[in-house]
Structure formats: structure tokens, C-alpha cells
Amino acid sequence: MSGARLGWAGAWRLARRGLDWKFRGLRLLVVCLVLGTAALAAIGTLTQSIGSELAQRGQAMLGGDVEIEIAGREAFAPERAAFAQAGTLSSGARMRAMATLVGRDETAVPIALKAVDAAWPLYGTFTLATGQSAHAPSAQEAWIAPDLASRLDAHVGQSLRVGGAAFRIAGVIGEEPDRLGEGFALGPTVIISREGLDRTGLVQPGAMVRWKYRLRLPSGSAMAQTPQRLADSLTHRFPAAGFEIRTRDTASPGLDRFVSRMGQFLGLVALAALLIAGIGIGNGVSSYLEARRGAIATFKILGATGADVARVFLLQLGVAAGIAIVLGLVLGVATTPLIGLALKGLLPVRQGLVLAPGALALAGVQGLLIALTFAAPPLLRARAVPAMALMRGALVSSGGNRGRRVRASQALALATGLGLIAALAILTAGQPLLAAGFLAASGGVMGVLALLGWAITRLAARLPRPRAPIARMALANLHRPGAQTGALVTALGFGLAAFVLLAGVETSLDANIAARVPARAPDYFVLDVPAADLSTFEKIVHDAAPAARLRTVPALRGAIVAFGPEHAMTRVADLARIPDDAWALRGDRGLTFAETLPESNVLTAGHWWPARYSGEPLVSVDEKLAQAIGLRLGDRLTVSLLGVERSARVASFRRIDWDTYGFNYVLVFSPNALADAPYTLAATIELPPQEKTPKTARAILSGLVHALPSSSVIEVGPVLAQARDILGQMAVAIFAAASVAILAEMAVLAGAIAAARERRHYDAVVLRVLGAGSRQLLGLVLAEQLILAGLLAIVSLGLGTLGAWAVVTQVFDFAWMPNWGTMLAVLAGATALVLAMAVGGSLSVLRTRPAQALREL
Secondary structure, eight states, rough: TEEETOOHHHHHHHHHOOOOOTTTHHHHHHHHHHHHHHHHHHHHHHHHHHHHHHHHOOOOOOHHSEEEEEEESSOOHHHHHHHHHHSSHHHHHHHEEEEEEEEEEEEEEEEEEEEOOTTTTTSSEEEESSSSBBBOTTEEEEOOOHHHHHHHOOOOTEEEETTTTEEEEEEEEEEEETHHHHOOOHHHHHHHHEHHHHHHHHOOOOOOOOEEEEEEEEETTTHHHHHHHHHHHHHHHTTTSSSSEEEEOOOOOOOHHEEEEEEEEOOHHHHHHHHHHHHHHHHHHHHHHHHHHHHHHHHTTOOOOOOHHHHHHHHHHHHHHHHHHHHHHHHHHHHHHHHHHHHTTOOOOOOOOOOOHHHHHHHHHHHHHHHHHHHHHHHHHHHSSHHHHHHHHOOOSSSSSHHHHHHHHHHHHHHHHHHHHHHHHHHHHHHHHHHHHHHHHHHHHHHHHHHHHHHHHHHHHOOOOSSSSSHHHHHHHHSSTOOOOOHHHHHHOOOHHHHHHHHHHHHHHHHHIIIIIISOOEEEEEEEEEEGGGHHHHHHHHOOTOEEEEEEEEEEEEEEHHHHHHHHSSSSGGSSSOTTTTHHHHHEEEEEEEESSSEEEEEEEEEEOOTTTTTEEEEEHHHHHHHHTOTTTTTTEEEEEEEEEEEEEEEEEEEEEEGGGGGGEEEOOOOOOOOOTTTTTEEEEEOOGGSSSSSHHHHHHHHHHOTTTTTTEEEEHHHHHHHHHHHHHHHHHHHHHHHHHHHHHHHHHHHHHHHHHHHHHHHHHHHHHHOOOOOHHHHHHHHHHHHHHHHHHHOOOOHHHHHHHIIIIIIIIIOOOOOOHHHHHHHHHHHHHHHHHHHHHHHHHHHHHHHHHHHHH
16 A cells, blocks of 8 residues: 555555445434435425426316306306307306205305306316216216215215205215315305206305306317416406406415425425434434544554545545435425325325435435535545544644644535525426525524634633542543534434424424414304395304304405505506415405494504595505505505496505404405495304303204305304314425434434544543543433533524524514423433443443453554
């Protein structure tokens, strides 16, 4: 070896001979890389799979190439003619109603009524629960959802009453191709024919019915390839129609945004797990090289250069990292079907194994970059240490210019690697700004912890020496040459802060959902109550529940079509892109009018109109919408109501407390603006605890079915249960990603402790020779870890709480409602875990025999 540099081939021969194929000493690197890469691979594969399914099933999910939805009215003749001219047309309607079994009218169930024509479905296949495909229902038939069959104990052949008509139950719904495109259903579905809907008598002026027109564009035509062009053409041709148009490429915009944001969030959690694992990789490599100090010294004495040493160990680390990355990718692919199974029914997830080459390649590259970045500093340190220094002690770089050059090269390698990781994450992110902010925050936390580690080292060197020997040696261990204080502070601090953050997010979200929603939501929403029958409605409810609290408001549906200063109003149809916060501009919205300021609303600007106001029509607007679209007091706002445009001047802005779960409207008009339009009443029913009984519910529902068949009821309890199920499904994915992060954190803790273990072997031998016992050595370990853990617990509580607050209030837009007891208990448990791992990792040190250890030195 002397006098000649090793090439890569020679380095590989030495690396292969010295490589333990059980990866002793490199297991921490392997575990960290497997966990981090598996998380990235699973989440990337899942997100890409869902995106692919959305693209492939867009037509079936939407029910056509283009869908035009109109609230409250059927399409006018010119509009319907334009639809039919563009392609094959299927029309239908959606509304809420009540259903009972004929002969058992005492049990009524709120339903989502869906009327279809003979052309439905234009794409996909509708099947029954028996597996057979079904034909279009006749005017006397109905298909019912399994939930409705269960609640009514209904069977095929029985008669179902909806509104003023009875239908024979022709089958139970199995596969409904456009179900995901329909959105959140407030009740089990009942499918009838368009003619059957006319028989019910439910479609009255002002009724909350949504008419849907779906188009199958001709194959091979230019328009068939560009459904968006047709959508734009219809919007500009009928600007006052209030159309809500979707295309097969945006079959479910809300679902698209949800999948994108959820994938981004989980991807960032996985990247955080990999970054945390990177700290463990650095500690593991340091420990591995420390254990091979003698081999490195031997190489250098025999004439190997620092570059030769770096090649040998880089190849060994590369083999371990490559195998770990492959295992992580395999584990990620194998885990994806399990997550998909948990999300079945909520998201369009392809069942079985899914291979997403792009996601897997990205996960592999990120894993390799993490491994190289965090392994570089200890490799550079080992390369620069002289042979005699290696023989005398640990892998501690020399001082002076040589030491400064080594530290500079380590910093450069780390900065370059982290820069590449950040650039790759940002460039491949769906929301680059969010990814950049997350990485900047993570870098800031690591910077704070690194600065804290430096400060602890400096402070420990300047503090007075305690009289107690154990305390004195523990304090000295924090600042001596070769001390792992900086690495321990960064690793332990990041891990403890992550535990606090996860506990803060989980408890705060639980408090928002579990504590606030049930306490503040009404028991029932009632829609389509005829204004002339208000007294009848009140009598039905109060006969069944005398202490019930009722609230009623006029209810209409309309779409915002223009806004802004009167001389330069902006048409919504002309906007190239609708801002994310301006969701009220997408399609039609609930409208109402009122003489007084609604409950749970606070006026933030402008003035409310006086009682019996009869001047210029006015409107009060949600302040968040006003900010999103740049609306000012005195501007005008135009809505399309049943195809007719109505304008009003903006009189005030309001802050809405959406958590009340009552009637909250983005737009509230003065009565003279809308009172002459056809409208119905919407109502909420709040029951006192003593009247929340099945008997009361049956009396209210059956009474409304008999006296007001056109009205429909939404039971809040089942809706909240359905929402909780959805949240529970999403919690599975979040918990899976968080679990990987926690496992990575535990691996980092183990690595940080293992990195200092070799040095403790040497210290233990010296102290043993000087007469120290096992109890004293154990006390030394505990004292050192207690000093660090106590300081880091305080810092981690602050950093973790700040991070949890940001996630809860800024990402999820929830109130900050943490359970401090749980957070402190998690922090205490994590600190105890650190101490337990420190003691466990030091047991082998305590068992070291001086004679044997001295022979090995």
C-alpha cells in the first residue's frame, strides 16, 4: 500500500473485506434510512396513485365530460338547446327529502334524493348490491342505499313514500359510478326517475333543488378533446345564468385540492422523519468510525492517504445505505395497500400493490442525499486525523489551521447536501412556498439547537467546579475535547420538540372536534319549509318537544356573478383564476335577507340597515370574502337568482363565527332586495337534554312528513358521525406518518447515545483503574444526561409548542386548544425514555473490564 494511492478498485477490495454483512455498527444507519425512505415512498406512491385514479376516473366520477349545475331552476329552453347541441345530454336533479315505508309512517328518514333520466349514467356502470347492472328506473320504481334499507328494515318489493308519491323498491344500490363526484351526502341516497320526481310534488318555487346537466362529447371532435373550451363558451354565452360548471379534468375540485394538500402535508411529515433520521445517520457513522479507529490508524501507518481512507469507508457506507434504501422502498410499496384500504370509500384508491416509478425514484434520491449529507462530516473528520492521533485517542480533529480547514470542509459538505435536499423537495412539491417554509422552520430549529449546544459547551467550561466528584466530572464531560454535547443537544432537542409538537397538534384538534362540535350544533336542520306554513311547522315541533328552540331564516340559492366599483365591476366569468380564499365565487351559494344582524355575527365595518328599510337594496358581506376579492364599502355586488341578475350596494362587513353550526351566510341582504323572490324557510331545532329521545325524534319527523311533505330534515347526529368517520380515516394516514417520525426520533436518540459510548469505554477504564465502582459510573452517566435533559426539556417545550400552534392555527385554521397536561406528560415520558436509553446504552460500558480494555487500546 505504501507509496501508491488506492484506486476505487483497491478501495473496494479493502471495503469488502472489512464489511460486516450483518452490518454491526451500521444498523442505526440502516434503520434510519429504511424508516425515512419507506415513509417517503409510501406517501408519494399513495398520492400519485390517487392522482392517477382521479385522472382516469374523471369521466365516471363526474358522470360526463362536462357537468352544468343550476340551483333552484331547470335550464331555460335556449340553455338546454345549447347543451344538447354540444353532445349527448343526461339531465337530473338532487335535493333533500324525507322517506317512509308505506304502512309504517311513524318512522321517517332524511334522504338525499337523486333523480336521473334514461341516459344516466353516461360513463361507468351502475350496479345493485346483488352485482347485476341495473336499467333506468321507471316512474314507479326507486333504488335505495344500504343504509336506508337497514334503518327502515326495507326489502325489495316494498313501497317507499317520498313526498306525495309511493315507489316500489326495485333494488339496493351497489356501485354508483358518480358517487365521489356528488360530494358529501346528508343522508342515504334514493334514486328515482325524472318522471318520478314530478310525482313527488317536491319541486316547488324556492325549493332547494339542484338541476344537473351532463354531457358526453362526441368522440373525435375538437370539442371532445377540450371540454374546458365548451365550459368557457357556455359561461360567456349565458353570463347571468349562474352556472356551476365542472369538466372531467376537475371532476371533484374539492377532492383534488384535498388530495394535493393532504399529500403535501404527509410528504412534509415524511421528509421531517428523514431529516430527523439524518441526524441519527450522522451519529451512527460517527460511532461506526470511532469503533474502527484502530483500522483507520493502521491504514494510514501503512501509507494510505486520507482520500484512500475516505474511499474505503464511503464504499462500506454506500453498500449499507443502498441496501437500506431498497428495503425502505420495498416496505413503502408494501405499506401503501394498507393505507389505501383504510381510506377506501373516502378517496379513489387503487386496490393492491401500486408501483409509482416517479415517487419511488424521488424517495430513493432523497434517501441517498440524506445519507451522503450526514455521513460526510464524520468521514471528513476521520480523513483528516493523523495516524498517531488516532492511535492515542478518538477521532478528534487537530487544532490550528488544519482543524479550521477540516471544520470548513465539513460545513461546506453539510450546507451543499442540505441545499440539494431542500431544492429537490421544493421543486417537486405541489406547494413550493409551503415546502420552503417548512424546511426553513426545520432549519431554524436545528440552528437554535446547534447554538444552544455551543452555548452549553461554553457555559460548562466557565462554570465553577462543583465539589462533588460525580457532578464535577459530569460537568467536565460536557466541554472536554471530543465531547458529543453539540450532537446530543441537536438530536435530543429535535426529538423532544417533535414529541411535544405531535402531542399539541393531536390534543388541540381533538378538543376542537370532540368538545366544541357536539356542544354547539343544533339537533336538526329543516329545509324547504313553505313560508306560509311556518305556524304549522312550529306547532308540530312544539307538540313533540315543548321546550325546543327554533330559529328560522329565509333561504334562497344564487351565484355571485359580478362585484366591485359601480363604474368598473368585475365579472366572475372573466376571472382567469379564483383565489383560494374566495370560495364563495365558485358556483351558487346560500342567500338570505334579514332586518337585524344575525346571531354569532359581529359587524366589523359599515352600518346595518334600519328596521322596515325601503331604500336602495343593500348587502352585508363576510369580511374574509371581501378581503379576498378586494371589495370595499360602497361597491356593488350582483347575484344571479333563478337566472335573473340582482344588484345591491355593499353596506357592511361581518365576522362570522362558523363554529356555531347554525345558519351562517356569506351574503345577507336587506329585505327589500330579495323578499319578492320565491323563497322557502330554513330552520334549526335545538332540543333540551330531557327531550332528546327516540320518541321525540319520531314525532317530529313523522309530523313533518304528513303535514309538510315538501320539507326535508337533516339529522345532525348522523352527519357528525359520518364526519367523524372521515376524520378517523384521515387520522390513520396522519398517525402512520407520525409514527414513522416517532420511530425515527427514537432511532436518533439511540444513535446520539451510541455515538458517545466509545468515548465512555475509555473513560470507564481510566476511572475503574482509579478505583471507581459501577454505581459511581452509573451516577456519572445519569448526572450528565440529567443536566442535558433538564435544559432541553424546557427548550423543547417552547419550540414544540410554537410549532404545534403554527400547525393548528395556520395550517388547519382551528382554535389553539391544547391539553397542557397531556403535552407535559408526553414531554416527561420522552425525557424518561432518553434517560432509560442512556442507561441502557451504558450498561456495556459499566461491564467493561479494565485489563481487557487496556489490551485492546
